Amino acid sequence: MKLSEYFDKASGLGILATSDSAGAVDAAVYAKPHFIDEENVAFIMADKLTHHNIQQNPRAAYLFKESGEKYVGKRLYLTRTREVNDPQLIGEMRRRKYPEVAGKYGDENKFVVYFKIDKVLPLIGDKE
Secondary structure, three states, X not given: OOHHHHHHHOOEXXXXXXXXXXXXXXXXXXXXXXXXXXXXXXXEEXXXXXXXXXXXXXXXXXXXXXXXXXXXXXXXXXXXXXEEOOHHHHHHHHHHHOOOOOOOOOOOOEEXXXXXXXXXXXXXXXXX
């Protein structure tokens, strides 16, 4: 199964971990990634700590735990490639993936941050 298909079908909780240039770590709850293709994803970010960290250190990790009792999910190791500040694009991405939240949150001072997927691991273990 393609990674994009997995994320389309799975439900659960996602955490995006970043660190600043000094190595101070932050973890924040994030929605599932927006797939550009099977090697690139994007996240919508507010102008807060995660966004500031990714400006200083382009590497991040996204942990996704599927709903349920078992420890099933994915870990994505990511490198930031670019970002855009485009409220119209953010609105389109939200409508496409999360129609129930479209228009409920302001899209100003938000960014679409693009990442290359460097490595994918299961939630538990080290086998790709």
